[in-house]
Amino acid sequence: MTTSTPVPSGARTADEPFRFDTKIAVIVREDLAVWQKLNVTAFLASGIAHAHDDIMGTARYEDASGNDYLPLLREPVLCFAADAPALTRSHARALSRGVPTALYTAGMFAGGNDEENRAAVRAIPADALDLVGLAVHGPRAAIDKVVRGLRLHG
Structure with missing residues (x-):
């Protein structure tokens, strides 16, 4: 008979995947x-990279040949698909929970630079934004509520 060593509360065993609190x-x-x-996803991920100081990995990557690569986000990014009403619902949920949110609106496709894009967003009230994408970061439970009912992109 084998016995196992108890694992302290909150700790994980070697065969368990790491689970972030966010x-x-x-x-x-x-x-x-x-x-x-793809363009919207890339822009939104760049916004999330600024959500908190610790959201980026702690070090650059290096391959066995000595080539240096930039650090990446420290945790997985789940990508969801939504129709316009579901995106609007998710936006309202994110705002009501106060989670860091990046957005991309249809009007930003016409913008040629960051200043024009910010002006396009600033000109429209939150409940009238023509959203094409959102990114959110926060506690797992809050983000689960923001994306409730959505399906993973696939």
Whole structure:
């Protein structure tokens, strides 16, 4: 008979995956062209990278040949698809929970730079934004509520 050593509360065993206390989710409107979905996802991920000082990995990557690579986000990013009403619902949920949120609106596709994009967002009230994408970061339970009912992009 074998016995196992008890694992302290909150600790994990070697065969358990690491589970972050926070979660990152990107939500992209499903009716966009593929290039738009990828573009929106990239922009939103860059916004999330600024959510907190510790959201980025702690070190750069290096391959066995000695090539140096930039650090990445420290935790997985879950990507969801949504129609326009579901995106609006998720936006309202994110705002009501006060979680760090990045957004991308349809008007930003016409902008040529960051200043024009910020002006396009600033001109429209939150409940009237034509959202094409959101990214959120925060406690797992709060983010789960923001994305409730959405399906993973696939």
